[in-house]
Amino acid sequence: MFDINYICGALRKGASALAIQSAVQKNHALSCVANELREQRETILEANRRDMERAAASGMSPALLDRLQLNNPRLDGVIESVQVVIAERDPVGEIMSGRVLENGLELKETRVPLGVAAIIYESRPQVTVDAFALAYKSGNAILLRGSAAALESNKALAAAIHAGLEAAGADGVTDAFALACGGERAEVEAILNARGLIDVVLPRGGAALIKFVAENAKVPVIETGSGVCHLFVDESADIEKAALIAENGKLQRPGVCNALETLLVHRKRLNDFLPRLASLFDGRAEFRADEEAYSVLCASGAEQHTVHASEADFGFEFLDTILAVKTVSGVDEAITFINTHNTKHSESIITRDIENASRFQSMVDAACVYVNASTRFTDGGEFGFGAELGISTQKLHARGPMGLKALTTSKYLINGEGHIR
Secondary structure (H helix, E strand, C coil): CCCHHHHHHHHHHHHHHHHCCCHHHHHHHHHHHHHHHHHCHHHHHHHHHHHHHHHHHCCCCHHHHHHHCCCHHHHHHHHHHHHHHHHCCCCCCCEEEEEECCCCCEEEEEEEECCEEEEEECCCCHHHHHHHHHHHHCCCEEEEECCHHHHHHHHHHHHHHHHHHHHHCCCCHHHHEEECCCCCHHHHHHHHCCECCECEEEEECCHHHHHHHHHHCCCCECCECCCCEEEEECCCCCHHHHHHHHHHHHHCCCCCCCCEEEEEEEHHHHHHHHHHHHHHHCCCCEEEECHHHHHHHHHHHHHHHEEECCHHHCCCCCCCCEEEEEEECCHHHHHHHHHHHCCCCEEEEECCCHHHHHHHHHHCCCCEEEECCCHHHCCCCCCCCCCCCCEECCCCCCCEECCCHHHEEEEEEEECCCCCC
16 A cells, blocks of 8 residues: 555655765665666566566557667666766765855855655656666655556666665665555655655656646646757758758657657758658658648658648657658747747757857757757766756756756855854
8 A cells, every 4th residue: 555654754764864874875875776786687677578568568659668668788878877876976065155244154055955856757667767866866865656667667676776775784775765666546646745745746758747747736846858849950051960960859769858849941941951851761750741841741752751730740749750840931930939839848950050059049948959969968868967857847946957966955054153133
Protein backbone atom coordinates (compact mmCIF):
# COMPACT_ATOMS: atom_id res chain seq x y z
CA MET A 1 0.00 0.00 0.00
CA PHE A 2 1.27 3.47 -0.93
CA ASP A 3 1.43 5.51 2.30
CA ILE A 4 2.55 9.03 1.34
CA ASN A 5 2.90 10.14 4.98
CA TYR A 6 5.19 7.24 5.86
CA ILE A 7 7.26 7.57 2.67
CA CYS A 8 7.72 11.31 3.03
CA GLY A 9 8.53 10.97 6.72
CA ALA A 10 11.36 8.61 5.81
CA LEU A 11 12.48 10.92 2.99
CA ARG A 12 12.59 13.88 5.36
CA LYS A 13 14.80 11.88 7.75
CA GLY A 14 16.98 10.90 4.82
CA ALA A 15 17.29 14.54 3.77
CA SER A 16 18.39 15.46 7.30
CA ALA A 17 21.03 12.72 7.25
CA LEU A 18 22.17 13.78 3.81
CA ALA A 19 22.46 17.43 4.88
CA ILE A 20 25.45 16.65 7.10
CA GLN A 21 27.26 14.52 4.53
CA SER A 22 30.41 16.04 3.07
CA ALA A 23 31.08 16.17 -0.65
CA VAL A 24 33.60 13.36 -0.20
CA GLN A 25 31.01 11.16 1.50
CA LYS A 26 28.38 11.86 -1.13
CA ASN A 27 30.81 11.15 -3.94
CA HIS A 28 31.81 7.86 -2.31
CA ALA A 29 28.15 6.80 -2.12
CA LEU A 30 27.59 7.73 -5.77
CA SER A 31 30.68 5.70 -6.74
CA CYS A 32 29.21 2.71 -4.92
CA VAL A 33 25.96 3.18 -6.85
CA ALA A 34 27.86 3.30 -10.14
CA ASN A 35 29.60 0.05 -9.19
CA GLU A 36 26.28 -1.63 -8.40
CA LEU A 37 24.86 -0.52 -11.75
CA ARG A 38 27.81 -2.27 -13.41
CA GLU A 39 27.46 -5.37 -11.25
CA GLN A 40 23.73 -5.66 -11.83
CA ARG A 41 23.90 -4.89 -15.56
CA GLU A 42 22.33 -8.15 -16.74
CA THR A 43 19.52 -7.99 -14.19
CA ILE A 44 18.73 -4.41 -15.27
CA LEU A 45 18.81 -5.20 -19.00
CA GLU A 46 16.67 -8.31 -18.52
CA ALA A 47 14.09 -6.26 -16.64
CA ASN A 48 14.11 -3.73 -19.47
CA ARG A 49 13.61 -6.50 -22.02
CA ARG A 50 10.44 -7.53 -20.19
CA ASP A 51 9.19 -3.94 -20.28
CA MET A 52 10.01 -3.67 -23.98
CA GLU A 53 8.17 -6.89 -24.82
CA ARG A 54 5.09 -5.77 -22.94
CA ALA A 55 5.16 -2.29 -24.49
CA ALA A 56 5.63 -3.64 -28.02
CA ALA A 57 2.70 -6.03 -27.54
CA SER A 58 0.54 -3.08 -26.45
CA GLY A 59 1.23 -1.26 -29.74
CA MET A 60 3.60 1.43 -28.46
CA SER A 61 5.12 3.43 -31.34
CA PRO A 62 8.75 2.84 -32.40
CA ALA A 63 9.73 6.33 -31.24
CA LEU A 64 8.32 5.75 -27.75
CA LEU A 65 9.81 2.26 -27.61
CA ASP A 66 13.16 3.92 -28.27
CA ARG A 67 12.63 6.10 -25.19
CA LEU A 68 11.92 3.04 -23.11
CA GLN A 69 14.84 0.93 -24.26
CA LEU A 70 18.01 0.29 -22.29
CA ASN A 71 20.96 -1.49 -23.87
CA ASN A 72 24.65 -1.80 -23.04
CA PRO A 73 25.71 1.54 -24.59
CA ARG A 74 22.84 3.38 -22.92
CA LEU A 75 23.53 1.79 -19.56
CA ASP A 76 27.20 2.74 -20.00
CA GLY A 77 25.97 6.30 -20.60
CA VAL A 78 23.89 6.20 -17.41
CA ILE A 79 26.92 5.06 -15.40
CA GLU A 80 29.08 7.72 -17.03
CA SER A 81 26.51 10.37 -16.11
CA VAL A 82 26.91 9.38 -12.45
CA GLN A 83 30.68 9.75 -12.81
CA VAL A 84 30.25 13.24 -14.27
CA VAL A 85 27.97 14.23 -11.38
CA ILE A 86 30.65 12.97 -8.98
CA ALA A 87 33.19 15.21 -10.71
CA GLU A 88 30.91 18.25 -10.49
CA ARG A 89 31.50 20.74 -7.71
CA ASP A 90 29.12 20.28 -4.78
CA PRO A 91 26.89 23.36 -4.79
CA VAL A 92 25.72 23.01 -1.18
CA GLY A 93 27.24 25.64 1.07
CA GLU A 94 28.44 27.82 -1.80
CA ILE A 95 28.45 31.51 -0.85
CA MET A 96 26.40 33.20 -3.56
CA SER A 97 26.93 36.72 -2.25
CA GLY A 98 28.10 38.43 0.89
CA ARG A 99 28.76 41.81 2.42
CA VAL A 100 29.07 43.67 5.70
CA LEU A 101 26.26 46.12 6.37
CA GLU A 102 26.91 49.64 7.63
CA ASN A 103 25.88 48.54 11.11
CA GLY A 104 28.51 45.80 11.10
CA LEU A 105 26.23 42.83 10.52
CA GLU A 106 27.89 40.22 8.33
CA LEU A 107 25.47 38.96 5.64
CA LYS A 108 26.07 35.84 3.52
CA GLU A 109 23.70 34.28 1.00
CA THR A 110 24.45 30.55 0.79
CA ARG A 111 23.19 27.73 -1.39
CA VAL A 112 21.14 25.00 0.34
CA PRO A 113 19.10 21.98 -0.84
CA LEU A 114 15.42 22.32 -1.68
CA GLY A 115 14.61 19.45 0.70
CA VAL A 116 12.30 16.69 -0.55
CA ALA A 117 11.63 16.59 -4.29
CA ALA A 118 9.37 14.32 -6.31
CA ILE A 119 9.54 13.61 -10.02
CA ILE A 120 6.72 12.04 -12.04
CA TYR A 121 8.03 10.80 -15.36
CA GLU A 122 7.18 8.69 -18.37
CA SER A 123 8.98 5.82 -20.08
CA ARG A 124 12.66 6.73 -19.88
CA PRO A 125 14.27 4.54 -17.17
CA GLN A 126 17.51 6.54 -17.37
CA VAL A 127 15.68 9.28 -15.47
CA THR A 128 15.62 7.02 -12.40
CA VAL A 129 19.40 7.18 -12.06
CA ASP A 130 19.87 10.74 -13.34
CA ALA A 131 17.33 12.18 -10.93
CA PHE A 132 18.70 10.23 -7.99
CA ALA A 133 22.33 11.23 -8.66
CA LEU A 134 21.54 14.93 -9.02
CA ALA A 135 19.29 14.97 -5.98
CA TYR A 136 21.79 13.09 -3.82
CA LYS A 137 24.77 15.24 -4.78
CA SER A 138 22.78 18.42 -4.15
CA GLY A 139 21.62 17.16 -0.74
CA ASN A 140 17.97 16.46 -1.59
CA ALA A 141 15.82 13.44 -0.82
CA ILE A 142 13.80 12.35 -3.84
CA LEU A 143 10.65 10.36 -4.53
CA LEU A 144 10.50 8.90 -8.04
CA ARG A 145 7.29 7.87 -9.72
CA GLY A 146 7.92 6.36 -13.16
CA SER A 147 5.38 5.07 -15.63
CA ALA A 148 3.88 1.60 -15.65
CA ALA A 149 5.61 1.00 -19.00
CA ALA A 150 9.05 1.11 -17.32
CA LEU A 151 8.03 -0.57 -14.08
CA GLU A 152 10.44 -3.54 -14.18
CA SER A 153 13.35 -1.41 -15.39
CA ASN A 154 12.82 1.18 -12.67
CA LYS A 155 12.58 -1.49 -9.95
CA ALA A 156 15.87 -3.03 -11.08
CA LEU A 157 17.62 0.35 -11.21
CA ALA A 158 16.23 1.32 -7.80
CA ALA A 159 17.49 -1.96 -6.32
CA ALA A 160 20.99 -1.19 -7.61
CA ILE A 161 20.82 2.33 -6.16
CA HIS A 162 19.76 1.06 -2.73
CA ALA A 163 22.48 -1.62 -2.81
CA GLY A 164 25.06 1.05 -3.62
CA LEU A 165 23.94 3.29 -0.76
CA GLU A 166 24.05 0.36 1.66
CA ALA A 167 27.54 -0.54 0.46
CA ALA A 168 28.65 3.04 1.11
CA GLY A 169 27.71 2.62 4.76
CA ALA A 170 26.46 6.16 5.29
CA ASP A 171 24.00 6.23 8.21
CA GLY A 172 20.43 7.14 7.31
CA VAL A 173 20.99 8.19 3.72
CA THR A 174 19.32 5.13 2.21
CA ASP A 175 16.06 6.82 3.23
CA ALA A 176 16.86 9.77 0.95
CA PHE A 177 15.65 7.82 -2.10
CA ALA A 178 12.31 6.13 -2.76
CA LEU A 179 10.54 4.68 -5.79
CA ALA A 180 6.75 4.59 -6.06
CA CYS A 181 6.30 1.45 -8.07
CA GLY A 182 2.71 0.34 -7.66
CA GLY A 183 1.75 1.78 -11.02
CA GLU A 184 -1.52 3.17 -9.66
CA ARG A 185 -2.87 6.64 -10.51
CA ALA A 186 -3.58 7.11 -6.81
CA GLU A 187 0.18 7.40 -6.27
CA VAL A 188 0.32 10.46 -8.49
CA GLU A 189 -2.66 12.05 -6.78
CA ALA A 190 -1.12 11.44 -3.35
CA ILE A 191 2.16 13.06 -4.42
CA LEU A 192 0.40 16.09 -5.87
CA ASN A 193 -1.56 16.60 -2.65
CA ALA A 194 1.42 16.15 -0.30
CA ARG A 195 1.68 19.81 0.63
CA GLY A 196 4.03 20.21 3.57
CA LEU A 197 5.56 16.79 2.92
CA ILE A 198 7.10 17.40 -0.52
CA ASP A 199 8.82 20.69 -1.32
CA VAL A 200 8.65 20.55 -5.11
CA VAL A 201 7.31 18.21 -7.80
CA LEU A 202 8.56 17.96 -11.38
CA PRO A 203 6.55 16.32 -14.17
CA ARG A 204 8.71 14.98 -16.99
CA GLY A 205 6.90 13.60 -20.01
CA GLY A 206 4.27 14.52 -22.57
CA ALA A 207 2.01 17.56 -22.63
CA ALA A 208 -0.91 15.66 -21.06
CA LEU A 209 1.12 14.64 -18.00
CA ILE A 210 2.56 18.11 -17.51
CA LYS A 211 -0.88 19.72 -17.85
CA PHE A 212 -2.40 17.29 -15.35
CA VAL A 213 0.32 17.92 -12.77
CA ALA A 214 0.29 21.71 -13.20
CA GLU A 215 -3.50 21.90 -12.87
CA ASN A 216 -3.89 19.49 -9.94
CA ALA A 217 -0.82 19.91 -7.74
CA LYS A 218 -1.02 21.55 -4.33
CA VAL A 219 2.76 21.20 -4.13
CA PRO A 220 4.97 23.76 -5.96
CA VAL A 221 5.64 22.60 -9.53
CA ILE A 222 8.55 23.09 -11.92
CA GLU A 223 7.22 22.29 -15.39
CA THR A 224 9.60 20.33 -17.59
CA GLY A 225 9.64 18.28 -20.74
CA SER A 226 7.06 19.02 -23.40
CA GLY A 227 8.95 20.29 -26.43
CA VAL A 228 7.44 21.78 -29.57
CA CYS A 229 10.80 22.76 -31.08
CA HIS A 230 11.14 24.84 -34.26
CA LEU A 231 13.90 25.29 -36.83
CA PHE A 232 13.81 28.42 -39.01
CA VAL A 233 15.71 28.34 -42.31
CA ASP A 234 16.45 32.01 -42.99
CA GLU A 235 16.95 33.60 -46.41
CA SER A 236 20.74 33.61 -45.97
CA ALA A 237 20.97 30.02 -44.67
CA ASP A 238 23.58 27.53 -45.82
CA ILE A 239 21.24 24.97 -47.41
CA GLU A 240 23.40 21.91 -46.81
CA LYS A 241 23.97 22.86 -43.19
CA ALA A 242 20.25 23.52 -42.71
CA ALA A 243 19.26 20.16 -44.21
CA LEU A 244 21.67 18.21 -42.00
CA ILE A 245 20.52 20.05 -38.88
CA ALA A 246 16.88 19.36 -39.77
CA GLU A 247 17.68 15.69 -40.30
CA ASN A 248 19.46 15.47 -36.94
CA GLY A 249 16.69 17.33 -35.15
CA LYS A 250 13.87 15.19 -36.52
CA LEU A 251 15.29 11.75 -37.21
CA GLN A 252 18.07 10.98 -34.73
CA ARG A 253 15.61 10.37 -31.86
CA PRO A 254 12.12 11.58 -32.79
CA GLY A 255 10.55 10.52 -29.47
CA VAL A 256 12.47 12.94 -27.22
CA CYS A 257 11.47 16.40 -26.05
CA ASN A 258 14.29 18.25 -27.86
CA ALA A 259 13.45 16.71 -31.24
CA LEU A 260 12.38 19.00 -34.06
CA GLU A 261 8.60 19.22 -34.59
CA THR A 262 8.08 22.22 -36.90
CA LEU A 263 10.23 23.52 -39.75
CA LEU A 264 9.87 27.16 -40.85
CA VAL A 265 11.28 28.05 -44.27
CA HIS A 266 11.83 31.49 -45.75
CA ARG A 267 9.68 31.80 -48.87
CA LYS A 268 12.71 32.64 -51.03
CA ARG A 269 14.44 29.38 -50.04
CA LEU A 270 11.59 26.92 -50.63
CA ASN A 271 12.71 25.91 -54.11
CA ASP A 272 16.33 25.12 -53.23
CA PHE A 273 16.00 23.96 -49.63
CA LEU A 274 12.96 21.66 -49.71
CA PRO A 275 14.19 19.48 -52.61
CA ARG A 276 17.47 18.95 -50.71
CA LEU A 277 15.52 18.15 -47.54
CA ALA A 278 13.25 15.67 -49.34
CA SER A 279 16.28 13.93 -50.85
CA LEU A 280 18.05 13.71 -47.51
CA PHE A 281 15.01 12.43 -45.62
CA ASP A 282 14.31 9.87 -48.40
CA GLY A 283 10.88 8.88 -47.11
CA ARG A 284 11.92 8.47 -43.47
CA ALA A 285 9.39 11.03 -42.23
CA GLU A 286 5.98 12.36 -43.16
CA PHE A 287 5.80 16.06 -44.05
CA ARG A 288 2.67 17.98 -43.02
CA ALA A 289 3.05 21.10 -45.10
CA ASP A 290 1.22 24.34 -45.80
CA GLU A 291 0.13 25.03 -49.41
CA GLU A 292 3.37 26.59 -50.68
CA ALA A 293 5.64 23.99 -49.09
CA TYR A 294 3.29 21.17 -50.13
CA SER A 295 3.62 22.08 -53.82
CA VAL A 296 7.41 22.23 -53.69
CA LEU A 297 7.77 18.97 -51.75
CA CYS A 298 5.46 17.09 -54.12
CA ALA A 299 7.36 18.46 -57.12
CA SER A 300 10.56 17.26 -55.44
CA GLY A 301 9.44 13.62 -55.46
CA ALA A 302 8.17 13.50 -51.88
CA GLU A 303 4.46 13.36 -52.76
CA GLN A 304 4.02 9.92 -51.17
CA HIS A 305 5.28 11.27 -47.86
CA THR A 306 3.62 14.71 -47.90
CA VAL A 307 0.14 15.69 -46.73
CA HIS A 308 -1.64 19.01 -46.28
CA ALA A 309 -1.09 20.43 -42.81
CA SER A 310 -4.01 21.39 -40.60
CA GLU A 311 -3.79 24.22 -38.09
CA ALA A 312 -3.63 21.59 -35.31
CA ASP A 313 -0.32 20.28 -36.71
CA PHE A 314 1.43 23.52 -35.73
CA GLY A 315 2.21 23.66 -32.03
CA PHE A 316 1.83 19.88 -31.68
CA GLU A 317 4.44 17.56 -30.19
CA PHE A 318 4.39 14.54 -32.53
CA LEU A 319 7.15 12.52 -30.83
CA ASP A 320 7.24 10.60 -34.09
CA THR A 321 8.69 10.71 -37.61
CA ILE A 322 6.34 13.54 -38.59
CA LEU A 323 7.47 17.08 -39.42
CA ALA A 324 5.21 20.12 -39.84
CA VAL A 325 6.46 22.56 -42.51
CA LYS A 326 5.45 26.23 -42.62
CA THR A 327 6.37 29.00 -45.10
CA VAL A 328 7.24 32.44 -43.67
CA SER A 329 8.24 35.76 -45.18
CA GLY A 330 11.15 36.55 -42.88
CA VAL A 331 12.66 36.49 -39.42
CA ASP A 332 9.96 38.63 -37.79
CA GLU A 333 7.14 36.36 -38.98
CA ALA A 334 9.17 33.34 -37.84
CA ILE A 335 9.65 34.84 -34.37
CA THR A 336 5.95 35.68 -34.02
CA PHE A 337 4.91 32.21 -35.19
CA ILE A 338 7.32 30.48 -32.81
CA ASN A 339 6.28 32.55 -29.80
CA THR A 340 2.65 31.76 -30.59
CA HIS A 341 3.07 27.99 -31.07
CA ASN A 342 6.03 26.86 -28.97
CA THR A 343 6.30 25.38 -25.47
CA LYS A 344 9.30 27.59 -24.61
CA HIS A 345 11.73 24.67 -24.85
CA SER A 346 14.30 24.95 -27.69
CA GLU A 347 14.33 26.92 -30.95
CA SER A 348 16.92 27.37 -33.70
CA ILE A 349 17.68 29.62 -36.66
CA ILE A 350 19.93 28.71 -39.60
CA THR A 351 21.37 31.92 -40.99
CA ARG A 352 24.48 33.76 -42.13
CA ASP A 353 22.94 37.13 -41.22
CA ILE A 354 24.39 38.30 -37.90
CA GLU A 355 21.59 40.80 -37.29
CA ASN A 356 18.89 38.20 -37.89
CA ALA A 357 20.68 35.76 -35.60
CA SER A 358 20.86 38.36 -32.83
CA ARG A 359 17.24 39.39 -33.33
CA PHE A 360 16.10 35.77 -33.21
CA GLN A 361 18.00 35.00 -30.00
CA SER A 362 16.82 38.20 -28.33
CA MET A 363 13.13 37.94 -29.22
CA VAL A 364 12.31 34.22 -29.20
CA ASP A 365 10.86 33.22 -25.82
CA ALA A 366 12.39 29.84 -24.99
CA ALA A 367 14.75 28.23 -22.51
CA CYS A 368 17.36 27.52 -25.21
CA VAL A 369 17.75 29.48 -28.46
CA TYR A 370 20.30 28.27 -31.03
CA VAL A 371 22.02 29.74 -34.07
CA ASN A 372 23.21 27.23 -36.69
CA ALA A 373 22.86 24.21 -34.40
CA SER A 374 20.41 21.41 -33.69
CA THR A 375 17.89 21.63 -30.85
CA ARG A 376 19.02 18.09 -29.92
CA PHE A 377 21.81 19.66 -27.83
CA THR A 378 19.34 20.77 -25.14
CA ASP A 379 20.36 18.14 -22.64
CA GLY A 380 22.07 18.15 -19.26
CA GLY A 381 24.74 15.73 -20.46
CA GLU A 382 25.49 17.80 -23.55
CA PHE A 383 25.66 20.96 -21.44
CA GLY A 384 28.27 19.33 -19.20
CA PHE A 385 26.00 18.68 -16.19
CA GLY A 386 26.41 14.90 -16.44
CA ALA A 387 22.67 14.42 -16.07
CA GLU A 388 19.52 16.48 -15.79
CA LEU A 389 16.35 16.36 -13.75
CA GLY A 390 14.49 17.69 -16.78
CA ILE A 391 14.30 20.70 -19.10
CA SER A 392 12.46 23.47 -17.29
CA THR A 393 10.22 25.39 -19.70
CA GLN A 394 9.10 27.95 -17.13
CA LYS A 395 10.92 30.97 -15.71
CA LEU A 396 10.88 30.37 -11.94
CA HIS A 397 13.11 29.31 -10.37
CA ALA A 398 15.06 27.33 -12.99
CA ARG A 399 15.05 27.36 -16.78
CA GLY A 400 16.55 24.97 -19.32
CA PRO A 401 18.41 21.75 -18.42
CA MET A 402 18.26 21.35 -14.65
CA GLY A 403 21.54 20.31 -13.10
CA LEU A 404 22.79 20.42 -9.52
CA LYS A 405 22.28 24.13 -8.86
CA ALA A 406 18.67 23.98 -10.07
CA LEU A 407 17.92 21.69 -7.10
CA THR A 408 19.07 24.29 -4.58
CA THR A 409 17.69 27.45 -3.08
CA SER A 410 19.28 30.10 -0.88
CA LYS A 411 19.55 30.81 2.82
CA TYR A 412 20.83 34.03 4.39
CA LEU A 413 23.32 33.63 7.24
CA ILE A 414 23.69 36.74 9.40
CA ASN A 415 26.36 37.14 12.08
CA GLY A 416 26.32 39.91 14.65
CA GLU A 417 27.89 40.94 17.96
CA GLY A 418 24.91 41.78 20.09
CA HIS A 419 23.23 43.87 17.39
CA ILE A 420 19.72 45.18 18.15
CA ARG A 421 17.49 47.24 15.88
